[in-house]
Amino acid sequence: MAETELERAQKRYEQARARLQALRNREAARERKIDTRRKVILGGALMDLATRDSNAAALLDRLIRNLPREQDRKAFDGWSLEARATTGSEDDRVTPPAPSVPDDPA
Secondary structure: OOOOOHHHHHHHHHHHHHHHHHHHHHHOOOOOOOOHHHHHHHHHHHHHHOOOOOOHHHHHHHHHHOOOOOOHHHHHOOOOHHHHHHOOOOOOOOOOOOOOOOOOOO
16 A cells, blocks of 8 residues: 555654654753763862861851752761862862961051
């Protein structure tokens, strides 16, 4: 039985819809990957800053204590900023800035 023009058009339409959905899925996956990378970078930056800044350390502690999911809080059991600062690789450690010297008012 020969395929009618309508059947061929319907088939092309369904194939185009499938291609469009595949493109949307790839774009969504790419966006999730970028979002995850941003979160990892910001998390690392905050952890690094917290080793040098008491306000950032307090904020990080508060964030961890207020994580809504128990399994997320458990990921930080036994973790501390001090341990991270002493066990991080050389690349992870940042030398704290030298204390600033107040300007001489004279």
